[in-house]
Amino acid sequence: MSLTDDGVRGFVSAQQVAERAGVSRSAVSRAFTPGASVSPETREKVMRAAAELGYQVNDLARGLLANRSRxxxxxxxxxxxxxxxxxxxxxxxxxxxxxxxxxxxxxxxxxxxxxxxxxxxxxxxxxxxxxxxxxxxxxxxxxxxxxxxxxxxxxxxxxxxxxxxxDNEAAAREAARLFLARGLTRLGLAGSASGTPSIVEREQAFLDEARRLGAQAVAARGADSDYAGGQQAAQVLFAMVDRPQAVFCVNDLIAFGVMDAARHRFGLRVPEDVAVIGFDDIPEASWDAYRLSTFRQDxxxxxxxxxxxxxxxxxxxxxxxxxxxxxxVFVERASTSSSTTSSSPRQTAE
CATH class of the missing domain: 3.40.50.2300 (Response regulator)
Known part of the structure; x- marks a missing residue:
């Protein structure tokens, strides 16, 4: 920024750089254009003047001239x-x-x-x-x-x-199989009424796989895909006579709400009384308050x-x-009862 003649602050212009360097306005433009024809001596004078004045190229204007906004x-x-x-x-x-x-x-x-x-x-x-x-x-x-x-x-x-x-579907089906492999047959889904595409894929795949494997599977959905939504879903799931032994949560925020409700409202231990798996592996999932087993998106x-x-x-x-x-990829932590070995991330192109 520089002061104009009337004392108002404004951006340093290429013309001001040209005057300080003792070169033409077009020489300043060429000095800042990769591949443009300009002598090393002129480029050095322009760059020194620009540094002294604090000049920055107007990329927005340059992009508009080139019909490319960036x-x-x-x-x-x-x-x-x-x-x-x-x-x-x-x-x-x-x-x-x-x-x-x-x-x-x-x-x-x-x-x-x-x-x-x-x-x-x-x-x-x-x-x-x-x-x-x-x-x-x-x-x-x-x-x-x-x-x-x-x-x-x-x-x-x-x-x-x-x-x-x-691959939401593959992860959700894996969550159901992990619970069943540990002898947990009463399964819950903590979902969201938001109905976003990723949420719907996870919900449907988990319920389908759980029922296909012969498990009892029930779903409860909070109003949104957040901590409060998890607590709302937990209120329904853990008030059931045959409450779930394990809950798959469609994201980690919901899982945090489910875990806190389980412990503080229903007196349940995680994972002894209810195992919990989330989805996303946001940084808070590794905090001591949760130590959440979850599926990682990078x-x-x-x-x-x-x-x-x-x-x-x-x-x-x-x-x-x-x-x-x-x-x-499944990341095992303390919210599930036994450890598994997860494989490395991979991707496929379609």
Whole structure:
């Protein structure tokens, strides 16, 4: 920043750098353009003047001139909650390393908030849009498609998009088998009424596998996919006459609510009276208060594959949509009664 003639602070301009270096305005532009023709002596003078003044290239203006904004929109509902917060952090770091400027669009919960989110995303001409799992409506996705933006979907299915998915179904079925292998035949599911694609996949696969194996399986759902939702589900599950011996929770926040309700409201021991498995492996899962056995999603791994999709799509806009499906690996901790050995993460391309 610098002071203008009237004492108002403003950004240092390329013209000011040119005047300090004693060169032309165009020489400053060439000095900051990779591969442009400029003598080493001129480049050195420009860079020294820029450092003295604190000058930074206006990447937004440069991108507009090149018809490439470098902006990438991250679209999410409740991005501050649970695993999604860690995923947003990993995605923004990966995009910045790539040279993009990520900006987060919180779709909110009202029509007005959704309309404001849409105006922000499409008004700034983002070069790509990443849709996170959650509940951004299909209309939002369709509007992005009509605006000609490359679309990458994480954790949900959208026609014509590239996808990065975690194999929710395989993990949920594995959870049912783990409980049965330990002699636990009365199983509970702590789910969520939010009905997001990932949540629905986990719920349906767990219940289907448990019943296929001959277990008694009951479900209870909280109002949302959070700690309070877990406590709501626990109130139903543990008030039953034949309460579950084990509970699969569709994410870790719900699992924390279930465990605290079990211990403090119903006087149950974890895992002696009820075993609990979660999903996500957010950092709090390893805290001494929970030591939660859970299925791990790796935010950094998801971000790497998302950026790879973006590179491929921008290089070949007409290429067929591609899907990468990642395995969620079981991490054993104290909320289940015996140890198992989990295998390494793997991914397959479809």
């Amino acid at each position: 902006l990438v929109g991250l679209v999410a509902t409740r991005p501050e909650v649970g695993f999604r917060a860690h995923l947003v952090a990993a995605l923004t770091a990966a995009l910045i390393r790539r040279g993009n400027l990520p900006f987060l669009i919180n779709t909110g919960s009202s029509t007005a908030e959704l309309e404001a989110a849409q105006a922000a995303l499409f008004g700034y001409r983002a070069e790509a849009t990443i849709i996170l799992s959650g509940s951004p409506p299909a209309s939002f996705v369709e509007l992005a498609r009509r605006n000609g933006q490359p679309l990458i979907s994480i954790g949900r299915s959208e026609p014509g998009c590239d996808h990065v998915k975690v 935010p950094a791994e998801i971000a790497v594959h998302t950026v790879a999709h973006l590179d491929r799509r921008l290089a070949s806009p007409g290429a067929a949509p591609s899907t990468v499906r990642l395995r969620a």
